[in-house]
Amino acid sequence: MANTTCYHCGDDCGEDGVSFDDKSFCCHGCKTVYEIFSSNGLSAYYEIEAKAGTTPNEIRKKYDFLDNQEIVKQLVEFDEEGVQVVGLSIPSIHCSSCIWVLENLNRLHPSITVSQVDFPKKTIRVTYKTNDFSLKALVLLLGSIGYEPYISLEEFEKKQNKVDRSLIYKLGVAGFAFGNVMLLSFPEYFEVEEFWLDQYKHVFRWLMFAFSIPVVFYAGRDYYISAYKGIRSKMLNIDVPIALGIFTLFVRSTADIIFDLGSGFFDSLTGLVFFLLLGKFFQQKTYAYLSFERDYKSYFPIAVTRLEKDGKEENVQIYNINVGDRILVRSHEIIPVDCILIKGTAEIDYSFVTGESEPVMKESGEKLFAGGKQLSGVLEVEVLKTVSQSYLTQLWGNSVFTKDKASQFQTLTDSIGRRFTMAVLTIATVATIYWLIAEPSMALNVFTSVLIIACPCAIALAAPFTLGNMLRIFGKHKFYLKNTNVIERLSKIDTAIFDKTGTLTTSQKDTIYYEGIALSDEEKALLKTTLRASNHPLSRSLYNILQSNAIMTLDEFEEHTGKGIVGKANEHSIKVGSASYVGSEKSTSTTNTAVYISADEDVKGRFVFKNTYRHGIGQIFEALKEHLQLGILSGDNDGERGQLEQILPENTQMLFNQKPEDKLEFIKNLQQDHSVLMVGDGLNDAGALAQSDVGLAVSENINVFSPACDGILDATKMQWLPKFIQLSRKSISIIKLSFILSLCYNIVGLYFAVTGQLQPVIAAILMPLSSISIVVFATLATNYIGKGLKN
Known part of the structure; x- marks a missing residue:
């Protein structure tokens, strides 16, 4: 078995290999992992990516400290009623099959309910039941399948401050080597002879070779790893031509000095890696800045x-x-x-x-x-x-309760990158074959220059930088979106549906008056205490105007979404809500919203709200109607239909007496032919917000945090909603224009590369500059269109 490789991890099996199920394994650990996967229906793991596992270590005793519950409490994020949630660092996550198997942990143990991988951070967040399972059992399970977590209490407390400086180190190595290789290349540049030819030529050349080794095998290794993983996954990513170009330059240069054919291209090689890393460093810093600026958590x-x-x-x-x-x-x-x-x-x-x-x-x-x-x-x-x-x-952003609203635009970007890479490899091959026939000495330069100059990095950067900067601009103007994907979806909507109460109306200026039998002091106190427990906009408005200061402790409280609330204390009860909910036989006609009151099942009267609509609602709808179909979904009666018809454009669809489930079903039916934006207050509209293509919650002075929504709009910026939608569309136009600019650059660059007029080192300088230019263009363009929000 000395010449076989492990079916699970791909390592050499050696003399101590293990055979099982007609397959070879390097150790019993890998064999055990294979058995676990096979017996739990996870054998598709090997179909996604062959030999993608990692060899498990003997870790059982290593994690005995997890038997200490005090330590466990410091590590878990949540621990309640037999359910724990923990986030763990998994350094060995490296490919698509890792994500697949780690997000299917529930098939390995029934106590695990949810597992969610954050691939860039190499972490996993696991929710599990603790009846017959524990954190230690989870860690051992992960270790047994080759994904041993890294746990350190000290690191756990400091992980938010952890900084990855590996790119800086690699950039320093490449820069140091590039400077020295350029210095050692001067005699060749100036054709110095005499002592150079006889004494120092070979020494200088081998010194340049020595300086290039850490550049090729350390500073540039991320490009090889990325290219290898892409090819192994049958996906041509943007690092394939870069890795091929570096490798080709190194092999050719080494052959030149071995056979004394010349000094090689070590200056171009080290310069290539240095400028690539310099471009990556700039991109990383710029995007980190944008991410910080758009960080809505503060x-x-x-x-x-x-x-x-x-x-x-x-x-x-x-x-x-x-x-x-x-x-x-x-x-x-x-x-x-x-x-x-x-x-x-x-x-x-x-x-x-x-x-x-x-x-x-x-x-x-x-x-x-x-x-x-x-x-x-x-x-x-x-x-x-x-x-x-x-x-x-x-x-x-927890995937436990959010449905996939993924846009296709990002997929389009990835698709362009893959196709572009295939086109570049084809052009490089054809051009090299031509020059091998026409003038062999030019073939290597042409091949390398094409691979370097035509990197689709600029294409890949256009979308994240444009949308990331727009997310920051929106945040500065109190429009907070969950992620950049929401901007893409917002740009595609053709229908906007609005809730009325708490969305179109404001509770800050409501005029409220009472009609009916006067309430006793005890009933007023019970009413105010009951309203105090509710978060509905009408409840908050009514609570704020009631004079009673006697706050009591409720024995019972229930809120029936879309209907009303009931509170009980000292054997008395009070109901607040719709006429049918409180037991009123017939709702008295009114042109305003009304909340009915019953005490101990006796209808007392009603509070009538003269709604105040937000400033500029008419102008908002006039601006929106040019591009969108509009509609109103309200849980209230249709008493204000006439007033709304005067404010809103003609043909605005209006539906009243809508329960939360009715709103959700309406949105679902509408989505069969339209892309729908739902704007609500985040309370009774949670289902509709989650169902819609984009769900926005309008925030006033109440707690409107709704994980079901895609964005939160400060109520004071409601009149800017048409501009926000317009800017999202302009953002997509900027991305498309960036694609065109990048394509033009690549066409010009490829012409000079294919015709042999471009040296590899010049291509290495131009490539990151093109990426930087796209980043600068996207940032400046979004900042420019963002100025419209100040008007």
């Missing part, structure tokens, strides 16, 4: 109600919350921090974190974890940890 628009020492309630932004503060968590609000329950009955839905929809009941004194949603009643909690914005942004 101003995430979540408002939290903080209780002051004098009993007053104050709405504050979430990052102003400190340890020890008392905050209110209302019905259907997301718990933003780890905290201790002080008052109220907690019924927590942790499905946003774990995917498990079964609510968890908690009592006073018990710990609540960030990310849970309170289902019933208002809670008073004390903050244990300051808010982890990165955790909330991770929650926003």
